[in-house]
Amino acid sequence: xELSSLWDLVIIGILRGGMYALMAxxxxxxxGVMNICQFAHGEFYMIGAYMAVFALKVFGxxxxxxxxxxxVGGFVVGVLIERGIFYPLRRRSQEEWVMNTFLLTVGxxxxxxxxxxxxxxxxxxxxxxxxxxxxxxxxxMGVSVDRVIGFLIAxxxxxxxxxxxxxxxMGRAIxxxxxxxxxxxxxxxxxxxxHTLTFGLSTMLTGIAGASLLPIxxxxxxMGAGPLVASWFVVILVGLGNVGGSIIGGFVVGMLQTxxxxxxxxxxxxxxxxxxLILILxxxxxxxxxxxxxxxxxR
Amino acid sequence: xxxxxxxxxxxxxxxxxxxxxxxxxxxxxVALLGPNGAGKTTLLRTIAGLIQxxxxxxxxxxxxxxxxxxxxxxxxxxxxxxEDLNLFTGMSVRENLLLGAxxxxxxxxxxxxxxxxLDLFPVLAERQNQLAGxxxxxxxxxxxxxxxxxxxxxxxxxxxxxxxxxxxxVLLVFEALQELNRRGVTILLxxxxxxxxxxxxxxxxxxxxxxxVLEGTNADMLENKHVKEAYLGIKRA
Numbered sequence: 145x146e147l148s149s150l151w152d153l154v155i156i157g158i159l160r161g162g163m164y165a166l167m168a169x170x171x172x173x174x175x176g177v178m179n180i181c182q183f184a185h186g187e188f189y190m191i192g193a194y195m196a197v198f199a200l201k202v203f204g205x206x207x208x209x210x211x212x213x214x215x216v217g218g219f220v221v222g223v224l225i226e227r228g229i230f231y232p233l234r235r236r237s238q239e240e241w242v243m244n245t246f247l248l249t250v251g252x253x254x255x256x257x258x259x260x261x262x263x264x265x266x267x268x269x270x271x272x273x274x275x276x277x278x279x280x281x282x283x284x285m286g287v288s289v290d291r292v293i294g295f296l297i298a299x300x301x302x303x304x305x306x307x308x309x310x311x312x313x314m315g316r317a318i319x320x321x322x323x324x325x326x327x328x329x330x331x332x333x334x335x336x337x338x339h340t341l342t343f344g345l346s347t348m349l350t351g352i353a354g355a356s357l358l359p360i361x362x363x364x365x366x367m368g369a370g371p372l373v374a375s376w377f378v379v380i381l382v383g384l385g386n387v388g389g390s391i392i393g394g395f396v397v398g399m400l401q402t403x404x405x406x407x408x409x410x411x412x413x414x415x416x417x418x419x420x421l422i423l424i425l426x427x428x429x430x431x432x433x434x435x436x437x438x439x440x441x442x443r
Numbered sequence: 444x445x446x447x448x449x450x451x452x453x454x455x456x457x458x459x460x461x462x463x464x465x466x467x468x469x470x471x472x473v474a475l476l477g478p479n480g481a482g483k484t485t486l487l488r489t490i491a492g493l494i495q496x497x498x499x500x501x502x503x504x505x506x507x508x509x510x511x512x513x514x515x516x517x518x519x520x521x522x523x524x525x526e527d528l529n530l531f532t533g534m535s536v537r538e539n540l541l542l543g544a545x546x547x548x549x550x551x552x553x554x555x556x557x558x559x560x561l562d563l564f565p566v567l568a569e570r571q572n573q574l575a576g577x578x579x580x581x582x583x584x585x586x587x588x589x590x591x592x593x594x595x596x597x598x599x600x601x602x603x604x605x606x607x608x609x610x611x612x613v614l615l616v617f618e619a620l621q622e623l624n625r626r627g628v629t630i631l632l633x634x635x636x637x638x639x640x641x642x643x644x645x646x647x648x649x650x651x652x653x654x655x656v657l658e659g660t661n662a663d664m665l666e667n668k669h670v671k672e673a674y675l676g677i678k679r680a
C-alpha cells in the first residue's frame with residue numbers, strides 16, 4: 145500500500161471520528177451524571193437532521209442557521225423529555241434506576257421513530273449539499289467541503305463544550321454531580337436542574353451531529369440506528385461515563401472503521417469494530433480508560 | 444440559631460432518633476457526643492436535609508427547614524461536612540473550593556473567602572492544582588472543611604473530623620475549628636473523641652440509642668459521673 149493512500153485513510157478516519165466523538169460525548173455525559181443508558185440517542189440525531197431539513201426547506205435558512213436551529217431544537221426537546229419522563233420517575237422511585245431508565249429510553253426510541261414516520265412519512269429527505277465543492281487534501285484524494293465543515297463544527301463544539309465543563313461554575317457543577325451526588329447537594333447544587341441541563345446538552349450535541357451530516361446521510365425515521373451503535377461502541381470502548389476518553393475513542397473508532405472498510409470491504413467495519421470491542425472487554429472489562437463508575441452497582 | 448424540637452427520624456422502617464431536641468445559639472460551639480450507632484450522624488443528616496424528619500421540627504434562623512431539600516438549606520447558610528467528606532475527587536483542590544461557593548454570585552467576596560481558606564489551611568494553597576483524590580487523609584479533611592467554609596456559612600455541622608487521622612492531625616483540625624469559632628462561625632460538632640471535644644466546646648449533648656441522655660456545659664460534662672465512667676474511662680473507687 146502506498147503511503148499517500150494510507151494518509152487518505154487516516155484523514156477520512158479523522159473526519160468520521162469527529163462526529164462519533166461528538167455523539168459519544170453526549171452519551172458519556174448522560175451516563176456519568178444521570179446513570180442513564182441512553183438508547184434513544186440515535187433518535188435525537190434524527191431529530192437534529194429533520195430540524196435542519198425543516199429549517200432549509202420551510203424557512204429557507206442558510207446551512208449554518210439550520211444547524212444552529214437543530215442545536216437549539218435538540219436542547220429543547222431533550223429538556224422537555226427529561227422533565228416529562230425521567231424527572232417524574234426519579235421523584236417516584238430510584239430503585240432499579242439503571243434498568244428502568246434503559247427500558248424507558250428504548251421505548252422512547254420507538255415512539256420518536258414512529259412519530260417521525262407519521263409526520264415525515266417513509267421518505268428520505270435531505271439536501272444534495274450544504275456547501276459546494278471539494279478540497280484536495282492529497283494528490284490522490286479530494287474531500288467534499290461538507291465533510292470538512294462538518295468536522296470543523298464537531299471539533300469547535302467539542303472544544304467549547306470542554307471549556308464549558310472545565311471553566312464555568314455550571315460546568316463544574318455537572319462534573320460535581322457525576323463525581324459525588326451528596327457532595328453536590330451539600331454545596332448547594334440543585335440536582336434536578338443539573339440533570340435536566342445535562343440531558344438537554346447531550347441531546348443538543350447529538351442534534352448538531354445529525355444536522356451537520358445531513359448532506360451525507362439524509363433524514364429518515366430509522367437513521368439513528370447506525371450512529372447509536374457507533375457511539376455506544378465508543379463509550380463502551382473507553383469506559384462508561386468517561387467524557388474526555390470518549391473524544392479520543394470517537395477518533396479511534398472512526399479510524400478503525402475506515403481502515404477495515406478499505407482493507408476488508410464494505411460491511412466488515414462493524415464486524416471488526418465489535419470483535420475488537422469484545423477483545424478489549426475480555427481483557428479490560430472497564431474499557432480502555434475505564435475507572436469505577438458511580439453508583440451503577442447499588443442502583 | 445438552630446432549634447430542633449421533638450425530632451424523630453430514621454431510614455426506611457428503622458427509627459434511629461427518638462424525640463430529640465438539641466439547640467444551638469449563635470456563636471456557640473456545641474459538641475454532640477455518643478457511642479457508635481447512637482444516631483449522631485443521622486441527626487446531622489436530618490438537619491442538613493439529606494433525610495426528611497418523621498416527626499418534630501427543625502428551625503434554622505427562625506425558619507422551618509424540615510421539609511426543604513439539602514441544596515436549599517445550604518443556600519440559607521448551613522454547611523455540613525460529612526464523615527466521608529464527599530469531595531469531588533476527580534477535580535482539583537481549587538475547583539472543589541470554588542464549588543463550595545456555588546451558591547454565591549459575588550466574585551469579589553468568593554475571592555476573599557478563597558484567600559481566607561487558603562490562609563487557614565496553607566497546605567491547600569500549595570496543592571491547589573492537584574486532584575482532590577490524590578490528597579492525604581488529613582489534607583482531605585482540610586479540603587472538606589475549606590469547601591464547607593467557601594459558602595460563608597453561619598452554621599457549620601462537622602461530622603467526626605478526627606476519624607482516621609493521626610493524633611497530630613486531629614489536633615490541627617480541632618485547632619482550626621476552634622479558630623473558626625473564634626472568628627464567629629457557630630459550630631455543631633459530632634465526635635467520638637469526647638475528651639478532646641469537651642475541651643474545645645462550650646456545651647455538649649450526649650446521645651445514646653437515639654435519645655439525648657445528657658446535656659450541659661463542658662465543665663459540667665467533664666465532671667459528670669456517667670460521662671467519666673462511660674467515655675473518659677475514669678472510675679472513682
